[in-house]
Amino acid sequence: MSHYDFVVIGAGVIGTSVAHHLAALGAKSVLVLERGTIGAGTTSQSSGLLRTHYSVRQNVELARSSWWAFNNFAEYVGDEEASCGLVKCGYMICAPEGDKLDPLRASLDAQRDMGIEVQLLGRDEARERLPIASFDAAALIGYEPEAGFADAYLVATSFAKSARRRGVKIIEGATVTGVIREGRRVVGVETTAGNFSCGTLISTQNIWTPELAGWIGVSLPVKPERHTVLALECDQGAYTFKMPAFKDLGSPGMLYFRSYGGSQMLVSEGVVGETLNAPETEQGDISLDYVAEVGAQVAERFPAYETAGLASSWTGVYDVTPDWNPVLGNVGDVEGLVVGFGFSGHGFKLSPGIGKLLAQHALGQPTDVSLAPYALDRFSTGALLVGKYGSGAVS
Ligand SMILES: Cc1cc2nc3c(=O)[nH]c(=O)nc-3n(C[C@H](O)[C@H](O)[C@H](O)COP(=O)(O)OP(=O)(O)OC[C@H]3O[C@@H](n4cnc5c(N)ncnc54)[C@H](O)[C@@H]3O)c2cc1C
16 A cells, blocks of 8 residues: 555645645645546635635634735745736725624724724725725725735646645545544545555545545534526626625625626625535526526616626535534544535635645644634534624625
């Protein structure tokens, strides 16, 4: 049986980031096993928004730890040709009078206390930045100039390329079917490409994490939830790359928006989606009634989009935990196992930081940011990381 010091299951943006960071931090023997192809899981379905705005303070810290990587991506992965497709358009978030107002104010204050550049905009200033939107109902508008969006698939494939350059072996088309244990310790994996022994196993399986739960006999609370993304086209209201990404806490779907391709609008809901019976990333049905319902909410905020057309649409699946925040670190008393799952629709923006933290943890090094708040046992102790905006991916 071949031996690797570290085996990573899954080559999404999290697994490839872990592999890159393990190698960058000096690990000499790393294997990544991927059932399909690099980045083709839920990573390829991402909307790619990057912001540090969160109502859970710990998440702000995690997002901040990733920001340098996105801003200096070529240098970060050590490849002058690498790009993460960053569009640094800024992020605007607004709330009307009502139950979202105080949480927004508190979250913006917390960001500023942490030294993050956040501006409060008047309605006219907001209109200057996003002239296609109406802000008549906005009671509070926050703006994060450093934010934007990038391409999750590009990031995953770039991390994979960097990892391979540093000696990591990545096998695609290899399914892990079980773990090999000696007492409480995980010592290897069974796969369709043969068995491998390892010092530490790192699972970054996203919606397929219940497979791991079955292998080790421990409950890992995560469910697959499907979400829909629409791209709308409107001759009178092009959404350009210069216009900020936008979160409308006042809309029933807590919609988020960004430019898509420099002229179209990408829009999706930030509330609970459709729970699936099994983890799968196949495309779901998008009914015309659903498009009309979201379209009406869009037109409420973007009047010219009353007559917009649907350019394209797709579905993607979130790995949702009970508090919509990830689980990072060890699993109970199981030794030789580290997990990173449950990103609940907001893991891309955290991926460089989380990859580094999980790599540091697996290597037995101190972590840049504490993993303690993200421990699995918070679901039994009740120390949940519940966001102030209710269930949804702002968190
Ligand atoms: C529609 C949508 C919009 C999103 N928008 C944003 C956003 O705007 N901003 C943001 O920050 N985040 C966003 N996210 C979330 C973000 O994209 C994800 O959190 C992130 O991509 C998850 O990466 P991952 O590596 O955990 O998962 P994946 O990319 O799903 O990777 C897991 C991999 O593990 C492999 N695997 C699983 N089990 C096995 C096994 N037994 N053997 C071998 N391989 C296995 C799978 O094949 C898969 O490739 C969005 C997600 C979706 C779906």
